[in-house]
Amino acid sequence: MSEYSIVGRRLPKVNAWAHLTGAARYADDIDLPRMLHGRLLRSTRPHARIERLDVTRALAHPGVVAIVTGADMPEKMGIMPSTQDETALAVGKVRYVGEPVAAVAALDEDAAYEALALIDVEYEDLEPIFTIEAALEREDVKIHDEARRANVFKEVHLSFGDLDAGFAAADHVRDEWFFFEGTTHAPIESHAAVASYGADGKLTLWSSTQVPHYLHRELEKVLGLPRSRIRVIATPNGGAFGGKSDPFGHEFSAALLSMRTRRPVKITLDREEVFYAHRGRHPVKMRVKTGVKRDGEITAVELNSYLDGGAYASYGIATTYYTGALLTVTYRIPAYKFDGVRVYTNKPPCGPKRGHGTTQPRYAFECQLDKIAADLGLDPIAYRQRILQPPNSRTVNDLRITTMGLGECLGAVRTATGWDRKRGELPRGKGIGVAGSAYISGAGLPIYWNDMPHSGAEIRIDRGGGVTVMCGTSEIGQGSDNVLAAIAAETLGVYPEDVHVVSGDTSLAPVDLGSYSSRVTMMAGNATKSAATALREKLFAVASEKLGVPAERLAAAYRRIYDLGAPERYVGFVEAANLAEARYGTLVGAGSYKPPAGIGGSYKGAGVGPTPAYSYQAAVAEVSVDLETGQLTVERITTAHDCGRALNPVNVEGQVEGSAYMGYGEAVLEEQVFRGGLHKKPSLLDYKLPTSLDTPALQAVLVETVDSEGPYGAKEAGEGPLNPVIPAIANAVYDAIGVRFDETPITAEKILDALGKRDNRAAPKDRIGPDGLGDGRRDPGRALRRLGASTEARERKRAGTT
Amino acid sequence: MTKEMLTIRVNGETRTVAVEPHHTLLEVLREELGLTGTKHGCELGECGACTVLVDGVPVLSCLTLPAQLGQAEVTTVEGLATGTELHPLQTAFAEEGAAQCGYCTPGMLLSAKALLDETLVPTHDEMAQAISGNLCRCTGYTAIYEAIGRAAARMRKTSEERRTR
């Protein structure tokens, strides 16, 4: 029998029943008396000055109650305090097609729609910037007038170990460019918010958000309303994947419209608007250079990443760092240099999508490792297993590693897929490929640097034995409510159905920083465990007296507190709770969590990358390619994931499978692309989410390393498992047809091109991918040289040598 | 706009409500009848989140005008349970973790019910076909197949028991 009564069991999620009966209340399901319906007017221009914005005709519409524009909320806002460059509604200028410009509140949705057409806007077009290359080259066009360096949003330069010596010692060097196309989250639920401002001067905002705490902060800033009078309630999110972790224009607009009208206001985005809200995966061009010894041991790695950030910051600083930070935690790298640049372009802002900034370089690096293995005649799994970063170690960029299950994961996928039977034995057109990866269990540093906890939980026990857990986490479908319930139930010795979870409510629950960076299990889990442990001590104190047994000999499970030496001797949970309340007063326990010190370095930029514990994963993809049509079929994806401990295996497997599905979509089908600043596919018909008929067979294998940092040993499961899937597919395609895909997505058209069959004149290719920063029409070196020169000048200035 | 009276049969009840004639079944269910269990992800017929059953056949409520329905019986997720007894699909979805965020779930359940009303021995291909119009962004569909299979097995057992009694 397991040492745990709840942890590790395949139990239904505590919130499953509401989802399965239609009872769950998502933001758009909220209907309040006198509620108004809001709509946003959005920019039709990629880059333009707003010459005139006149709402007179719209206000005259009989159904319209109020209208707000950018001038009503000029305060800058954004998720990262140091780069707040956005306003709730555009002020003076628009920077992408789809940027919100004005918001209408009307008696019903139809009237709100009609009113949008009555708002008069005149734009003066400015020259738009659409590509990374143009952003770097065109210093005469500025998307943000206040930007110091034209359209360069952020530059990062980090170097560790002796790079020159590393490359000098290499027997073999690979140096190549990759491109990862932008993709979007496309949760099935579109963003929605309901605001209600009352005569008491208090504002309540229900929103489909992953970050109620940060939204709380930004509402105060933009609305000028003290935070003490604002309550944010994160409703269950109908999927999020990073796409609901910024503060958005519609949230502020609903709030201000409610303040102006003293009536509740609801704004629900339609599907097209969700594509404009975006904050999805950055398109990234990367140059990766890796040196290895004859046996494959890595001697040095150099990475350049160029991120197309879109029009605003979002999490862009963190994203830029993340393209470099986590490359080092999987395999031994003694010398490492990373240079990253994120630029502004006139497109919807990019931000964090599942795997945040690590997905793109991981794809590039795992593809390159596959090439190195082929160059050296090594089996790609055995090769990776030989160069693993050891557990309980520090990486070259000073990240602390605790448990490290990548080796087991690689072994698990090798066995589960029959790799040894298949690799090298499949006919042309069929292939099998592998990749490894890692992810953080929550960012080691908070977005606002302060000494307060990253997560807090409060637990109350009522007189009937009911346990209420309050925590600021946002339930986005990842199962966070269930994680909290399971941990509280396990620690206190009750059943999950005895636990009521109150999450995502800034008034009722202590702050948790939010459901991003895969932090909830680790951080909110630890906070909940410590709150429950504080209460358990009280229960054990009274039970110990009642049973005449020292507290150390007690355990709690199945609604009993029992003597470990003689389990038939016990005090029932309700009785213990009543005795404890009589002795100590109201039974409330509080717990909080902050990552330990010393998990990262102290250099500038060391804040991104550290985490209490890294998750690890490996994936094998099996594909077949139709050599006539170029059609790529991914038949099966097998992913092994080191989750530390599976608190609930059903949910962890679900995260692993869902990640594999999403990775498959990014590798083969999905692309967020534009024509002249216009989104080419802002609908679910054109932007291809994998359907049941597309999706490969998915298999999840769980590897448990039981990490001492995690609650009951658990690490993250929500994001890491996406990362190995994309390079595994690219590597499998190479195995099938001998063509390297150094760019995503791998479409039938590109495969036909590589096979020389798209038109009859073209010769077959052995690689599809970029050769540099430019698109071939421009000199790709020029922008780089110019950037290099200005960077050098700036560094010299900083060093005082000018 | 002037509202018109509409009589509609939903989940075994006959309801009469005033509706805008151009409003879809989705809007009438959610806004006039308070049946917010039916979801929407596009209102353009692309995602399947709004799937309901009309006389047992899955239809997209965002593309259906209620005036077309006549006497037809509409089933939404709220009508899936029989009294206090959940439909085996609901239980199986919970056990297999087939609802993550739960947003595609109401539509998914109804598409699956239509399949199991046809056959209690669905093949994998039949399951994939049955839910091919229902996008799920969370699960990768794997757990959904397992749940439909589990519900089918349970329903076979029940009908077996009924026959032998």
Ligand code: FES
């Ligand atoms: S709401 Fe998407 S198909 Fe009806």
Ligand code: FES
């Ligand atoms: S469970 Fe989230 S969309 Fe299917």
